[in-house]
Amino acid sequence: MSGSEQSTIAKETRVAGVLVENAYGKSRVRLSKLTRLKDRHVFKEVCVDIQLQGDFERTYTVGDNSQVVATDSMKNMVYVLASQHPLDTIESFGKFMIEHYLKTYKQVSSVKVRLAEELWQRIVVDGKEHAHSFFGAGAEKHVAEIKGTRDSMTFKSGIEGLKLVKTTDSEFWGFVRDEHTTLPDVKDRIFGTSVSCHWHYLSANPDFQKTYDTVRATILECFATHHSLAVQHTINEIGQVALQRAPEVSEITIMMPNEHRLPFNLQPFNLENKSEIFVTTDEPYGLISATLKRA
Numbered sequence: 001m002s003g004s005e006q007s008t009i010a011k012e013t014r015v016a017g018v019l020v021e022n023a024y025g026k027s028r029v030r031l032s033k034l035t036r037l038k039d040r041h042v043f044k045e046v047c048v049d050i051q052l053q054g055d056f057e058r059t060y061t062v063g064d065n066s067q068v069v070a071t072d073s074m075k076n077m078v079y080v081l082a083s084q085h086p087l088d089t090i091e092s093f094g095k096f097m098i099e100h101y102l103k104t105y106k107q108v109s110s111v112k113v114r115l116a117e118e119l120w121q122r123i124v125v126d127g128k129e130h131a132h133s134f135f136g137a138g139a140e141k142h143v144a145e146i147k148g149t150r151d152s153m154t155f156k157s158g159i160e161g162l163k164l165v166k167t168t169d170s171e172f173w174g175f176v177r178d179e180h181t182t183l184p185d186v187k188d189r190i191f192g193t194s195v196s197c198h199w200h201y202l203s204a205n206p207d208f209q210k211t212y213d214t215v216r217a218t219i220l221e222c223f224a225t226h227h228s229l230a231v232q233h234t235i236n237e238i239g240q241v242a243l244q245r246a247p248e249v250s251e252i253t254i255m256m257p258n259e260h261r262l263p264f265n266l267q268p269f270n271l272e273n274k275s276e277i278f279v280t281t282d283e284p285y286g287l288i289s290a291t292l293k294r295a
Contacts (some may be wrong), residue, residue, distance in 0.1 A: 020061055023112075025051035026074040045118040048078050050097070053161050055107040067107045090115040091144045091155055091208040099147035110149045115222055116160070117142040122234050139163060139194070142212060152171035153288050157208060158198035159216055165192040170228045190261040191228060191280065198241075199252040202294075206248040214246045219254075227293040229287040251293040258286035 027049040035042040052074075058064040077100070085096050094113040101111045119137035122129040139161035148156050173185035197219060199211070218241050228234040235254045242252050261278035 015224070020056055021053075021054055022060055023053045024056065024068075025112075026070070026071040026078075029075050029078045031078055031082055032080075033035065033082050033152055033195055040129075042183045043120050043134055045120065045134040046087070046090055046093070047116045047118075048097075049114040050074050050078075050191055052101065052108050052110075053112075054105075060261065069108070078266075082098075082151050086100040089212075090117050090142065091146065091157060094146035094155060095148070098146060098153065102148065102150055110147065112145065112147045114145045115143065133250065137270075143198075144208075146181065153203075153204060153291050155201050155206070155208075156198055157201075157212060159198065159212075159219070160196045161217040162216075162219065163188065163193075163195075164194040164195060164220075164223050166224065168228075188275075191231070191234075192259040192261060193231070193256040195223075196255040197252065199246075199249045201248050202250045203248060211248050215249070215252070218242045218245055231258050231286065235288060235290045236292070239290060242290075243292060243294055249294070251291060253289065253291040255287070255289040258288065 029048040031042045031046050031048060032045075033046075034202050035044075047170055054068065056237040058066075059068050059133060077097070081097055081100055082093070085093050087093050094115050094284070097113050099107050119140055119142060120134040121137055123133040123135055124130070125133075137139075140163070141160045143160050145156045167190050168187050168188055170191035170203060171187050172189065173187060175181075175183075190229045197215065201211070216291045219238055222238045222241055223234065226237045235256055239252050260281045262281060263275060264279050265272065266273050266277060280281055
């Protein structure tokens with residue numbers, strides 16, 4: 001392609017549209033931090049995504065990169081800033097990162113940071129937590145998304161990938177029946193799910209760890225003890241109790257896929273069906289969610 005042809009295309013592109021929004025950043029920066037205390041080690045692992053918005057239009061329109069903070073530099077900043085922060089909560093670390101960007105780079109007007117923490121648990125030996133050995137929590141993550149400008153900062157915390165199952169105290173019946181319905185009414189079923197739960201705060205300086213611990217404990221307790229007439233029924237119960245117990249939460253969103261365990265028919269094999277053998281399925285699945293705001 002000749003230079004004149006390239007110039008013609010560039011002119012046509014500039015005339016055809018107006019850049020109305022832009023953002024860029026670095027994703028999936030994986031960080032491990034080891035803090036050596038006198039009596040034990042504290043081990044944290046976090047995956048960080050960063051997105052910047054600001055005065056970056058010229059890099060899009062004319063290829064002028066003079067205002068661009070390279071994403072490789074953004075990756076390096078995760079490690080440098082982690083060395084200067086206790087990483088006691090991912091929310092406070094996210095806030096620390098955002099404050100650094102807004103203080104350092106005048107061309108940055110807003111920053112969004114998402115963090116996902118691996119939940120390493122201490123190994124218990126002879127009834128005591130080991131000082132420096134851990135095991136993983138599987139798919140479950142503690143997550144946070146923080147958005148900040150020079151005027152304000154908002155926090156959203158959450159739990160993702162919390163796999164739960166109960167083998168009774170779950171029903172589903174009385175739903176719409178028409179020509180498309182084949183599902184039977186069920187008065188006793190296995191209820192399995194993988195919970196995603198996110199919440200916002202009433203204030204800018206909440207107790208992040210206490211709120212996280214409270215919400216997570218509430219999910220576990222309500223799931224176990226609530227007699228469920230539908231996934232929707234249990235979601236609402238969890239949300240109501242979480243808002244009662246976590247006063248710093250302004251609203252909470254809970255999402256539960258219905259991960260079915262389908263009874264396997266043993267009769268063709270001349271065996272009795274005792275409701276003991278099931279086919280585990282993960283798709284297709286029902287996906288149920290709700291958001292509750294403080295009244």
